Amino acid sequence: MKPAGMKRARSGTIGRLVLIAAIVGTACLVIATEATAGDDPEALLRKARDASATANVAGVVEVRWVDGDQVFVERVGARSRGDAYVVGRGEHVAVGRDGMRYAADDGVATRWGSGDQVHAPEPGTAWKLEIDDPAHVAGRAASVVSARDAAGRVRARFYVDRSTHLLLRRDVFDRSGALARSVRFVRLSTGAAAPAVPQLPTKGSQVAATSDVPDGFTAPDHLGAFRLLGRYRHPDGTLQLFYGDGLFSLSVFEQSGLVDWDAMPNGGRRGQVEGQRAATYSTAAGTVVVWGEQGLVLTGVSDAPTDTVQAVLPGVANDNQSTVDDVVNFVFGPFGWE
Amino acid sequence: MSEHELTEDLLSAYLDDELDAGARADVETRLAASAEWRTILDEVRDTRDAVRRLPAVDGPTEFWARVMADDTVVDLASERRRRRMPRWGLAVAGAAAAAVVVIGVVAVPQPNRVHPAVATLSDEHAARSSVGNDVISSLASIAVPTRLGR
Numbered sequence: 001m002k003p004a005g006m007k008r009a010r011s012g013t014i015g016r017l018v019l020i021a022a023i024v025g026t027a028c029l030v031i032a033t034e035a036t037a038g039d040d041p042e043a044l045l046r047k048a049r050d051a052s053a054t055a056n057v058a059g060v061v062e063v064r065w066v067d068g069d070q071v072f073v074e075r076v077g078a079r080s081r082g083d084a085y086v087v088g089r090g091e092h093v094a095v096g097r098d099g100m101r102y103a104a105d106d107g108v109a110t111r112w113g114s115g116d117q118v119h120a121p122e123p124g125t126a127w128k129l130e131i132d133d134p135a136h137v138a139g140r141a142a143s144v145v146s147a148r149d150a151a152g153r154v155r156a157r158f159y160v161d162r163s164t165h166l167l168l169r170r171d172v173f174d175r176s177g178a179l180a181r182s183v184r185f186v187r188l189s190t191g192a193a194a195p196a197v198p199q200l201p202t203k204g205s206q207v208a209a210t211s212d213v214p215d216g217f218t219a220p221d222h223l224g225a226f227r228l229l230g231r232y233r234h235p236d237g238t239l240q241l242f243y244g245d246g247l248f249s250l251s252v253f254e255q256s257g258l259v260d261w262d263a264m265p266n267g268g269r270r271g272q273v274e275g276q277r278a279a280t281y282s283t284a285a286g287t288v289v290v291w292g293e294q295g296l297v298l299t300g301v302s303d304a305p306t307d308t309v310q311a312v313l314p315g316v317a318n319d320n321q322s323t324v325d326d327v328v329n330f331v332f333g334p335f336g337w338e
Numbered sequence: 339m340s341e342h343e344l345t346e347d348l349l350s351a352y353l354d355d356e357l358d359a360g361a362r363a364d365v366e367t368r369l370a371a372s373a374e375w376r377t378i379l380d381e382v383r384d385t386r387d388a389v390r391r392l393p394a395v396d397g398p399t400e401f402w403a404r405v406m407a408d409d410t411v412v413d414l415a416s417e418r419r420r421r422r423m424p425r426w427g428l429a430v431a432g433a434a435a436a437a438v439v440v441i442g443v444v445a446v447p448q449p450n451r452v453h454p455a456v457a458t459l460s461d462e463h464a465a466r467s468s469v470g471n472d473v474i475s476s477l478a479s480i481a482v483p484t485r486l487g488r
Binding site: 048049052053057061063072074078080085087088089092094095096099101103120167170183207230232234240242249250251253255256257258259260261263264265281283284285286288290295297299301302303 | 449450451452453454456457459460461462463464465466467468469470471472473474475476477478479480481482483484485
C-alpha cells in the first residue's frame with residue numbers, strides 16, 4: 001500500500017501535464033487559425049465581413065472618388081454597436097440595424113435582405129486574390145489583400161485590421177492602375193463604450209423582394225461573373241436587380257419608358273451600351289450608367305471598376321433565360337423560389 | 339348620250355383637273371365632236387390664265403365689308419367643294435378625323451419619358467450592398483453628399 005502523500009503527488013503531476021497540454025494545444029490551434037486566415041485571402045475577407053457585423057466602432061471615414069479630372073474627398077463620422085450603425089450626421093446620415101437601412105437626405109428607408117435565397121459567389125471566383133505586404137491604416141497594422149483581373153492588373157486592395165479583422169480600407173483602381181475610389185478609416189477606436197445609435201423610422205420598408213418579373217422587363221441570372229442575388233420592386237414600379245461577384249456588387253434598375261436626356265444631371269460622360277446612347281456618372285457609391293433599350297430605362301450602379309461594369313451591362317437586355325426557366329419561375333414564383 | 343351638259347363651268351373644272359374619270363371622258367368626247375366648244379375651251383383657258391397673271395392688289399377697306407354683307411356673293415371655291423361632297427359626307431369625314439385625333443391622343447400610349455434619379459439610385463444600391471457585406475464602407479458612400487450638376 002502506497003502512502004497517501006505519494007498518491008496526491010502523482011495525481012498533481014498528471015493534472016499539471018494535462019493543463020500544460022491543454023494550454024499548448026489551444027495555443028497551437030489559435031496560431032494555426034491565425035496562420036490560415038492570414039495566408040488565405042478569401043478567409044481574411046470573410047473574417048472582415050463577419051467582423052463588420054459585430055464590432056463596436058467609433059471613427060472617421062474618408063471617401064475619395066475620381067470623376068474625370070476631378071478628385072472628391074469627404075469625411076464622415078461612423079459609429080457601430082453590434083448590428084447597429086450610424087454614418088454621417090444631420091441630413092446626410094445613413095443608419096442601419098439588422099437588414100433595415102435608412103438614409104435621411106433622400107428618404108431611402110428600406111428593409112433589405114428578406115427573400116434572398118441566393119448566396120454570393122466566393123470572393124476569389126472572378127478575381128485572383130493574393131496577400132500583399134502588410135501596411136498601416138489609421139495607426140493600425142493591417143493585412144492587405146489584392147485582387148487582380150484576368151490580365152494580372154491589380155484592380156482592388158483590401159486592408160484588414162490584424163487585431164479586430166475590421167475592414168480598414170478599400171481601394172479600387174482603373175485599368176491604368178490609378179486610384180478610382182477609396183473608402184478608409186482615418187481615425188478608429190474599437191471596443192470602446194458602445195455609442196448611441198438612434199432608432200430607425202418606423203415607416204419605410206417600401207421596397208419589396210419579388211420573384212415576379214413584369215412583362216417587358218428583364219432579369220438575367222448572370223451578368224458576366226455577377227450572379228443575381230435578389231429582385232426588388234420599388235413603390236414607383238422600378239425593378240431593382242441586385243448582383244454580386246463575391247468582391248463587388250451591381251444593381252440594375254429598370255423603369256418602363258424612354259430616357260429623358262434633357263432632364264438628366266450634367267456631368268455624365270457620354271458613351272454607348274449596345275449601340276444605345278448612355279451616360280456614365282461617378283458617385284461616392286461607384287459608377288452609375290444610364291441608358292435606354294427595348295422600351296426600358298436602365299440604370300446600372302456598381303462599386304466595381306468602371307470598365308468591368310461597362311463590360312457586363314450589355315447583357316441586361318439580352319436575357320438568355322430559356323423557356324424552361326420561364327416555366328420554372330412561373331410555377332415556383334408564388335412560393336418565393338429564386 | 340352624254341350625262342353632262344357642256345357648260346363653261348364644266349370646262350373650267352375640266353381645265354382645273356377637278357372632274358372624275360367619267361365626267362372627264364364625257365367632256366373630251368364632246369370636245370372632239372365640236373370645234374365650237376374647242377374654241378370656247380381655248381377662251382376659258384385664256385381667261386383663266388389672264389386672271390392668274392394679274393398682280394395681287396388689296397381692295398379698299400370698305401370693299402370687303404360690302405362684299406361680306408352681300409348675301410348674293412358666293413365663295414365659288416367653297417361652293418364647288420360643297421357640291422362635290424354631300425353634307426353627310428362632311429359629317430362622317432369630320433367625325434372620322436376627330437376619332438383619329440382622340441385615338442391618337444388618348445388610346446395610343448405615349449412613350450413615358452424617364453430621368454432616373456441618379457443620386458437616389460446610387461444610395462439605394464449602396465444600402466442594399468451594405469447588407470451581407472462590410473456595412474460601414476457602404477453606408478459611408480450614402481452619408482456623403484452626391485454632387486451632380488443640373
